[in-house]
Amino acid sequence: MPKSVFLSGWEDGFSEALRDRLERANVNLCSNKDSSELTIGLGENASGDLVILPSGLQSGDSRIEISVHDLVVPVGGNSWGTAPISKWVHEIKNGLEPEFDPEGIHYWVHVRDVVEGICSVVIADDFAPLVSRMDICGRRAWRDSDVVNEIDQLWQRYQNALSHSHTVSSLASISSPVKEALEIDGLRPNLGPFHKAILNSGGMGWHPTVQMRTSLMELIAASEMAVG
Numbered sequence: 001m002p003k004s005v006f007l008s009g010w011e012d013g014f015s016e017a018l019r020d021r022l023e024r025a026n027v028n029l030c031s032n033k034d035s036s037e038l039t040i041g042l043g044e045n046a047s048g049d050l051v052i053l054p055s056g057l058q059s060g061d062s063r064i065e066i067s068v069h070d071l072v073v074p075v076g077g078n079s080w081g082t083a084p085i086s087k088w089v090h091e092i093k094n095g096l097e098p099e100f101d102p103e104g105i106h107y108w109v110h111v112r113d114v115v116e117g118i119c120s121v122v123i124a125d126d127f128a129p130l131v132s133r134m135d136i137c138g139r140r141a142w143r144d145s146d147v148v149n150e151i152d153q154l155w156q157r158y159q160n161a162l163s164h165s166h167t168v169s170s171l172a173s174i175s176s177p178v179k180e181a182l183e184i185d186g187l188r189p190n191l192g193p194f195h196k197a198i199l200n201s202g203g204m205g206w207h208p209t210v211q212m213r214t215s216l217m218e219l220i221a222a223s224e225m226a227v228g
Contacts, residue, residue, distance in 0.1 A: 006036035010043030013076025104144035110210035124201030
């Protein structure tokens with residue numbers, strides 16, 4: 001297990017979440033690169049022993065690169081892929097018609113799951129992932145249209161709660177559009193290397209646990225806090 005880690009690169013919601021998770025794992029986060037056992041670079045053009053960045057961007061020098069797809073970071077995550085959902089939340093809250101691709105598919109994953117998986121790999125007794133490049137995303141595919149419909153449902157319920165205008169219908173159990181996952185072959189990034197890296201670290205593999213509805217509720221709550 002690396003006793004000291006140096007983080008560099010982007011400072012945002014993702015870096016805060018990763019820093020917090022490493023500290024809770026009793027990793028010493030150094031302020032000096034030369035005194036660290038492991039260097040982690042975050043974001044585009046970052047360098048380090050391990051570089052973590054959004055999919056589609058280029059890293060600097062790195063021994064291991066992790067590309068993160070469709071990441072949900074409730075606060076400060078637009079550069080990591082959260083921007084489309086944040087935009088839909090904003091449009092729905094403002095009574096606008098959300099703009100999305102009717103055929104769009106994403107593999108959303110919450111930042112808590114991502115930093116949990118990365119931390120388990122980093123603190124392993126033998127930090128030696130099987131490959132030099134790994135991809136992270138959710139295991140389930142979500143239609144953009146279903147996610148938009150879910151945001152709309154959650155926002156309406158929130159508004160009803162604020163105005164004390166709930167009805168029997170609005171309080172009834174309504175099936176969530178994002179409850180059922182899609183089964184789509186060939187579109188999802190290869191999760192095998194990251195799954196194996198977690199297994200190699202002694203973990204149970206890559207199994208995200210944060211529900212999509214929870215992610216959306218946190219995004220709505222964060223947007224309300226920003227306004228307030």
